Amino acid sequence: MNILTTIQERNPGEPEFLQAVHEVAEYIIPFIEQNPRYKAFKVFERMAEPERVIIFRVPWVDDKGEIRINRGYRVQMSSVIGPYKGGLRFHPSVTLSVLKFLAFEQTYKNSLTGLPMGGGKGGSDFDPKGKSDAEVMRFCQSFMTELYRHIGPDLDVPAGDIGVGKREIGYLFGQYKRIKNEFTGVLTGKGFEWGGSRIRPEATGYGLIYFVQEIFKTIGETLEGKVITISGSGNVAQFAAEKSIQCGAKVVTMSDSDGYIYDQTGITAEKLAFITELKEVKRGRISEYVDRYPGARFFPGEKPWGIPCDIALPCATQNELDGHDARLLIDNGCRYVAEGANMPCTTEAVALFNKERIYYVPGKAANAGGVAVSGLEMTQNSLRYAWFKEKVDDRLRIIIKGIHATCVQYGREEDGHINYEKGANIGGFVKVADAMIDQGVV
Numbered sequence: 001m002n003i004l005t006t007i008q009e010r011n012p013g014e015p016e017f018l019q020a021v022h023e024v025a026e027y028i029i030p031f032i033e034q035n036p037r038y039k040a041f042k043v044f045e046r047m048a049e050p051e052r053v054i055i056f057r058v059p060w061v062d063d064k065g066e067i068r069i070n071r072g073y074r075v076q077m078s079s080v081i082g083p084y085k086g087g088l089r090f091h092p093s094v095t096l097s098v099l100k101f102l103a104f105e106q107t108y109k110n111s112l113t114g115l116p117m118g119g120g121k122g123g124s125d126f127d128p129k130g131k132s133d134a135e136v137m138r139f140c141q142s143f144m145t146e147l148y149r150h151i152g153p154d155l156d157v158p159a160g161d162i163g164v165g166k167r168e169i170g171y172l173f174g175q176y177k178r179i180k181n182e183f184t185g186v187l188t189g190k191g192f193e194w195g196g197s198r199i200r201p202e203a204t205g206y207g208l209i210y211f212v213q214e215i216f217k218t219i220g221e222t223l224e225g226k227v228i229t230i231s232g233s234g235n236v237a238q239f240a241a242e243k244s245i246q247c248g249a250k251v252v253t254m255s256d257s258d259g260y261i262y263d264q265t266g267i268t269a270e271k272l273a274f275i276t277e278l279k280e281v282k283r284g285r286i287s288e289y290v291d292r293y294p295g296a297r298f299f300p301g302e303k304p305w306g307i308p309c310d311i312a313l314p315c316a317t318q319n320e321l322d323g324h325d326a327r328l329l330i331d332n333g334c335r336y337v338a339e340g341a342n343m344p345c346t347t348e349a350v351a352l353f354n355k356e357r358i359y360y361v362p363g364k365a366a367n368a369g370g371v372a373v374s375g376l377e378m379t380q381n382s383l384r385y386a387w388f389k390e391k392v393d394d395r396l397r398i399i400i401k402g403i404h405a406t407c408v409q410y411g412r413e414e415d416g417h418i419n420y421e422k423g424a425n426i427g428g429f430v431k432v433a434d435a436m437i438d439q440g441v442v
Contacts, residue, residue, distance in 0.1 A: 003029060007048050014097035016318065019347060020104050021048050023362075027425045041441075043433040047107065050100065052076040056146045058124055060139045063132055072143050074122035074150055074158075077103035080435045083154055084120030085110055085371065085378075087161030090168065094123045098318075102161075102342055106371070108428030109364040112403045115375035120156055122147070128163050140171035148176050153184045153381070159374050160189040162317070165235070166201075170194075185381025188374035197377035198389040199396070200370075205239025206393070207369015207400050208313060208340045209247065214404035215336065215359055218418070224248035229309040229334075231255045232316035233279050233286050236340045236367065240313055241272055253304035255316065256286040260304040263289075263296040308332040315340030323348030330356050339363035350421065357417055365403050365424040372399045403427075 007021055032038045054074040062068050076084045086106040099121045107119025128136050160169050169189045176186055190196035216222055226249045230237050233254045241251045250266040274292055278284040290298045305325035312334050314321045326349035338361040353360035380386055411423020
């Protein structure tokens with residue numbers, strides 16, 4: 001029985017997790033065959049099995065006095081190179097399969113940063129949307145009342161993810177501090193005034209563009225004048241757009257679950273500020289953009305991948321860009337796709353990108369800026385010191401440059417083309433696998 005068959009039989013009914021494993025295995029299994037020591041120690045099989053999975057009940061009381069019940073999770077995938085590290089996601093789509101896929105990907109992503117962080121992921125099927133601050137606080141306090149016993153600065157350091165921003169991190173941290181009676185760096189993504197790092201909110205979006213810049217350096221080009229389509233309008237999309245605009249690129253789309261906007265003249269810094277206020281303050285919908293800027297168009301229920309562009313940045317959610325979308329992008333001149341979200345491209349889309357020699361960068365490499373600065377936040381917490389913005393940004397650039405170099409090292413093909421998917425997967429694998437062999441069968 002081969003490796004993939006064994007993993008599939010052990011994880012029935014978990015399509016997201018199995019998709020992630022299959023996409024990595026495409027490159028790792030041939031690499032293992034060429035390096036038999038990894039095969040003898042069964043490192044890939046061990047990587048695909050979480051060290052620990054915690055599932056728990058989260059009861060809370062809504063503003064009407066009604067008892068509500070959600071389910072909480074923490075998947076502690078790998079601690080071989082450091083404490084478990086990965087976000088908490090609060091969204092109705094959260095399942096064990098989704099979190100196992102995210103934790104599996106996080107292990108490779110954290111390895112690529114070069115920082116001492118293992119892989120983990122957690123969350124709940126709770127939906128913060130439409131809830132009052134008091135309801136979100138009561139839920140977070142109940143969630144942490146169980147989770148606190150499974151995390152710690154040297155054990156597991158969660159962060160935010162979809163549905164978990166500064167507000168939720170604040171409530172979670174406050175409850176942890178109250179229960180444990182200590183102020184420690186147990187969460188990242190904290191407010192700067194109470195232990196957070198500068199540019200943490202910007203880090204994933206900025207890091208995404210820094211990676212794209214590294215690609216262009218290898219081919220002697222710049223982002224100046226390039227047309228970019230972006231999906232999403234949350235944290236990652238906003239800061240990816242901001243950095244793109246600063247680099248002289250032309251961002252023409254953003255989206256939310258209702259549809260996407262297309263601004264042919266380009267989303268300027270002023271227009272982006274409107275989107276940020278709309279989404280972060282007013283909790284509005286992206287369709288309101290065309291009320292303010294009537295020259296733009298709104299496409300309800302659609303995705304932006306039919307718009308001609310040079311670069312596509314999917315920054316919304318998993319499997320948002322399928323094979324049909326990939327064909328549209330390629331036919332319309334797109335040559336670069338970098339994932340701002342986690343696994344936003346389907347298996348069919350990725351296969352087509354690789355077949356057509358598109359520069360495709362998976363999320364484990366392209367969106368590693370967020371967890372990189374989370375790792376820097378952990379360092380600052382240990383030092384009881386806060387670095388200036390410029391220092392954090394410089395270190396982020398260095399880390400992204402190192403990730404790109406790793407991808408090139410393991411992904412350059414005979415004709416000189418760089419397969420970033422191959423490079424990211426093998427590069428992330430090697431560090432974790434070598435540490436597993438060094439530490440024995442654990």
